[in-house]
Amino acid sequence: MSEEEVGQEFDRVMRAAMMALGQVREAMSRRAADRDRQVQAQSAAALREQEQRTAQLRQIVGRQDFWDNATGERVANAATYGATLYNTDRNAATIYDTVRDQAHARWDINVDEIRAQFPDDEQARRDALMHAVDDRLAALRDDALGQDDRAAAATLQEDARAEREDATEVLQEVGEPTAESEQHERHADALDSEADVDLANEYGHEQDHDRHLNDAGAEDASAASRDTAQMPVPVAAHEAPRPAPETTAGQVRQQMDTSYPQGAKQTLASSGKARAPKAKSAKSQQARERTSGLSR
Known part of the structure; x- marks a missing residue:
């Protein structure tokens, strides 16, 4: 797959994932006024669509060719999307963790520290990571x-x-x-x-x-000088997950705990109040990089 094809595939799936999230939001809005079974079914269908798109993104971000042809914008979009749904979708958590590990291994970029600079501004987090990756790629x-x-x-x-x-x-x-x-x-x-x-x-x-x-x-230096303890503490992948809701309505409510506006860049950049992935120490990050691999 060529560099252009890899990027186009990622962009296409990212747009579809954001549209699916918008459908979940819209279905929840309708459901607040109309609680009949048809609306519940639409909500569940929208949630399944969003989960499927997130799984597709996880597969793309886990491939070697995605990283061989990475751009700052695509890396930042993947990190923002993964962080937004980190605590409600395991595939999203994997997306964020993969970005964190690969950015550190390839470019010596600490994604957690960059994001910690802007605890209440997801757009600033995205932009800072995008510029850091682009600068490292330009240096290479x-x-x-x-x-x-x-x-x-x-x-x-x-x-x-x-x-x-x-x-x-x-x-x-x-x-x-x-x-x-x-x-x-x-x-x-x-x-x-x-x-x-x-x-x-x-x-x-x-x-x-x-x-x-x-x-x-x-x-990186500015991020390292800040107190990362200011970051909200999320449910990390190794911690016990929250009990899964038994009903479809409960699943939708849990999925929508993190609001997601309907814009394009705004959709990715407006989740500043969502809980962030737990920052890793340098020692634990290095250990993870030695054991984690990408699919071919």
Whole structure:
């Protein structure tokens, strides 16, 4: 699957999941005024649709190709969606945990600490994570470009040395400069000039690399300096789950504990009062990364 196809699949399922959440909300609104069996059935159907979409998102986020082609926006959207339903849908909790683990393993980004900076503003949480990921990805691209320039410069310098060796051989044979030896020298000088351009480009990429890392690090450093104890304490995956409601109506009410507006970005960004996933210590996060894997 190509990079574009991976991204389009994620975006399509994310939109469908948000629409399903909107249908749950709408069904609950109708149900408040009309409690007949038909409305109850519609509420249950909307809830099942939302759960199915969340399961699809979990599968996508768990794939290697999603992370190989990740963007800051998609990572932030996945984290926000997972955090919003963390305590009511196990698939959503898995989405958030996967984002948290992969962001730390791939880019040294602490999702919990970034989110802790904005305990009451889900839009700010999303934006901060998006920018942190984009800055790290940009730094990696700059590093790769710098390596390409350095390799190209090394090849040109090697070719220049070979030209000068040829010029030296001609001089040794003839005993004085000739048109051939001078041509070799000119070629060597031209190759050295091209190598200098590549080295200058490499330096520019190094500067961009450092700037992007500083931009990403500023958010991490700010998050690390805050007291993460301010975060609301959620029900973590390893803790005993709440008893499951026995009725369909109870299931819908539990699902709607976390409100979800009907906009697009607003839908993802307006859940600031929902309880956040429990922050991990660095030690526990490293242990999880060693044992968790992605599906292929």
